[in-house]
Amino acid sequence: MPHAEPTEQDAPRFTTPAGEIIGWRDRGVIRATGIRYARAKRFCAPEDEPPATVPIHATEWSPALPQNTIPELDAALGVTPKEAAYCEGELHLSVTVPDSPATKPRPVMVWIHGGSYVFGAADLAVFDVRPLALEQDVIVVAVSYRLGLLGFLGGYANRPANLGLLDMVSALRWVNTNIAAMGGDPANVTLFGHSAGGDAVAHLMIAEGTQGLFRRAIIQSAPLGISRRRAKMNAKMGQKAAALKDDAPLSQVLRTQVKVEKAAQGFGLRSTMPFGIQYGHYPLPAEHDVDAAWRHVATNFDVFIGTTAEETALFLVMSPNLMRLRQLPLVGEPACRAMVAATTRRVYQRDALRFARRHARAGGNAYVYRLHWGKGRYPFGAAHTIDLPLLLGEPESWQYADLIKHVDETTLLEHGQRLRGLWTEFARSGQLPASGQVEPQILQWWKAD
Template sequence: MHHAEPIEQDTPRFTIPAGEIIGWRDRGVIRATGILYARTQRFCAPEDEPPATDLIYATKWSPALPQNTIPELNEALGVSAREFHPREGELHLSVTVPDSPSTGPRPVMVWIHGGSYVFGAGDLSVFDVRPLALEQDVIVVAVNYRLGLLGFLGGYANRPANLGLLDIISALRWINTNIAAMGGDPSNVTLFGHSSGGDAAAHLMIAEGTEGLFQRVIIQSAPLGISRGRAKMSAKMSQKAVTLKDDAPLDEILRVQPHVAKAARGFGLKSSMPFGSQYGHYPLPAESQADAAWRRVAPKFDVFIGHTAEETAMFLVMSPNLMRLRKLPLIGETATRAMVASTTHKVYKRDALKFARRHAKAGGNAYVYRLDWGKGRYPFGAAHTIELPLLLGEPASWQYADLVKHVDEATLLEHGQRLRALWADFARDGQLPPTGQLEPQIMEWWQAS
């Protein structure tokens, strides 16, 4: 990417260990977007990108990693398929820095997007981190990592497992090396991950090679209730994937991926997220050692973990069959509500509480939250992903999202500012009042003991 045009006087530049970076200004923040942090060969661990000798033009959004689009999810989030320009072989991150003088190094918040380990990208417009950086005077880094068959199966035929986790670790190394020169504090880094991104953040606490790379984690709606006992399911999926050649065309890999996912059927709720992190494969400990590993690292991390009141209502809305059941007179709404309550408990709530208690008992600092925002609003209620319009983006980013269709802009903005303040307060020093709530009925939290 060689630009011959002269660089204007006030164009933001960062001279960092990775090279000389040219960024861009955007309504109160400076962006350095689409920075290459590692390269990948298919089914291999990432290779950190060496320092560049040429200027790095960080002026385009990070391209998405290869994935199949999920139309129902696009509609819920108001995302257009046009936003995905997938590129294989390169991994990117984007940095957003407040465009104002700072009194000292700023806290760093690292966004790990969710999407069941098969979908999503850090720079989707609905995930815009600008309001968070601007209002809270923090630096926010959004990371892309490999997904699906290319990032979260492995463990068969010399193909390593957990490649997507290794990608994120590579990004964290980049941040650790370079963020001080961009005004950030490398000793005050908070991961905040949603759904599978929260699952990744939790597992990065016990992954090899992450020592000192982050100090706090915010784990949002992680499906920890289905993260164990997956070995048989993964093995069955691997049998389907093993016929793929290493150099198969990318569209063939994406075509085969749903068939590999289908092999997970019959494994109960776990099969709703067939791809995932795998214990007993580098960089993760054996499953039987995981609890001990989390206890061991507890004193090193501050944890803020929680779930929404009606997580699985999201998947209800995305299922035509369940929506038909929901519309049955008299029993429909009651039956589906009971189902949402029990699956929310099994997949998200029970294990979030367990995680926090174990952390606190082992000498770590942990808070638990429950997000109630949107409760009673048809059809989603306080569903999975409902905090994202409050945390990321702004009303304009979310104007096409079914999730918040009937919420006016002023409410979205005001409630969003409250949630962003809470997330950033935790990121600054890992401390929150021992109990509290965000009014009106946004969420409540308490300290685990």
């Protein structure tokens, strides 16, 4: 992604309640990047950033929050190590606005990145929201939040849980307060998130303090099938983390996180994503109340939820042992296909359908989708994250990604534009035809009942 180098004189400016924001122009959009929305002491709730008394120079990409690298995922997505620039103690977001006149406030889409609550950042090149904003005439906000041990484990040693989720709530408050001054409609805000980000979006619907901050939720490939019955695993993880001092060097925190992850082993599929939201800790209800909470808010939100056809194929490819199994003559490929189908249903598809049906039966508006793009293409197929190259980034952003190796640029652009159109159609009104499909064999959707 190009770096911002605007001159002070011609730089775009927004006069907002947060202060005067100075952005930069980038190929048809205005960027306001790396805006600090909150500060956060380690193991403490975020504190909203007060209004600035001097101009905010929003011309640098949002830094990532501290995290360990995952080489296999970097290779699949084409993320390069040089993109990593970590910042602890500050929380940032970036806003992308079409650089063209508007006759009315634009819909706002807030992107919550995924990465198993341990990986990712708002401004990774593969998550670039420029095509979405430019093509579809919407404002897109990308949010960074705390990860791993610093953001998603609590309830031990007097350390609060769900800090990363509280970061997102703080970011939504910033959007609600400031987006009108940037041309957006604060009454038409859609959250869209992938994987852990989709899981977060679903739980922000029932989090305290989010009432009135967003109207629609697009929940992509959320691992809802492993979001419950995690208390024992979290307790064991907390025991391993308790010896870590609040002021330990960051390098020690990240090393401890690895040990904490290993402590989660033995809890089945849940241990594949050990960090996550924790029920019964602010701002979430107790686990036995969560279904009632979602039913209670159903009429407040339009929901578009779905999965890919072969979610867990990504993790099969990332595992050398499973790839060796896959290569066994005659039995390897069928065995792996059966395993992918079973785990995709268990972790993703089954609970996505349950979520949509519960929402609809409680009076809410819900649609379900299934993404087939890439199915049959070795080795990933229609795997977890295959929707991301269609929705975000540009062909050059994905040039190093194993995920879409050998997909030609024209196909990626054409199919991506169709999917982005569907996403923004839902974001504008919360409505889609009762059923339909994006051709050729990209995605199908239907209304939940």
